[in-house]
Amino acid sequence: MRVLVVTAVPAERDAVTRACPDGFDVVAGGVGPAASAAATATALARAPYGLVVSAGIGGGFRPAAPVGSLVVASRIVAADLGADTPDGYLDVEELGFGRSAHLPPRALAAALAAATGALCAPVLTVSTVTGTAARAAELAARHPGAGAEAMEGFGVAEAAALHGTPVAEIRAVSNAVGPRDRSAWRIGDALAALTDAFGKLPPVLESWNGHD
Numbered sequence: 001m002r003v004l005v006v007t008a009v010p011a012e013r014d015a016v017t018r019a020c021p022d023g024f025d026v027v028a029g030g031v032g033p034a035a036s037a038a039a040t041a042t043a044l045a046r047a048p049y050g051l052v053v054s055a056g057i058g059g060g061f062r063p064a065a066p067v068g069s070l071v072v073a074s075r076i077v078a079a080d081l082g083a084d085t086p087d088g089y090l091d092v093e094e095l096g097f098g099r100s101a102h103l104p105p106r107a108l109a110a111a112l113a114a115a116t117g118a119l120c121a122p123v124l125t126v127s128t129v130t131g132t133a134a135r136a137a138e139l140a141a142r143h144p145g146a147g148a149e150a151m152e153g154f155g156v157a158e159a160a161a162l163h164g165t166p167v168a169e170i171r172a173v174s175n176a177v178g179p180r181d182r183s184a185w186r187i188g189d190a191l192a193a194l195t196d197a198f199g200k201l202p203p204v205l206e207s208w209n210g211h212d
Helices: 010-017 033-046 108-114 135-141 153-162 187-199 199-210
Strands: 002-009 024-028 053-060 070-078 082-085 088-091 119-125 148-151 169-176
Touching: 002 010, 002 033, 010 024, 010 053, 010 187, 024 033, 024 169, 033 053, 053 070, 053 187, 070 108, 070 153, 070 187, 082 169, 082 187, 082 199, 108 119, 108 169, 108 199, 119 153, 169 187, 187 199
Parallel strands: 002 024, 002 053, 053 169, 070 119, 119 148
Antiparallel strands: 053 148, 070 169, 082 088
């Protein structure tokens, strides 16, 4: 099965590529959901794939996803695509404009999490990275059980859905979701965890092979 892996930046792409065998095409599609959707759609228009994986580093929701851990998405959620109202936040589904989440194949997500030792939980896609405790608490309350926050997964998933291709998301946690403290970031450790995770993927994908 041919697999397309979409990361945001070259450092993530290189971390994935170090562990990927033949049959994996890895692209750095850019930061944010729009760039990632465009890159994914372009790649899918050029060649057929059996699976698309959004991959990279991200923030983890404490205490479930500590720095250095992995999160495999059970849901890929557009966490800030909607409207603020006097009665609270409304996502695009509640507004009647579309969908706010994609569901990776359940069997695949569970198998990926088991093989890599990852938490299987919702991964939130945001256009603005969380930098305060109040915002972290708001997202956690709005999306109970969320494991991680990143900026590309929903864009990748939207493009994959348009092409009828299954999607997954894997995030290595480089920092906690909350107050922005660059001294506490562990990007190197997260990239190493990402490489290790992708080294364990081929047997999982061979067993899954498109069946939920």
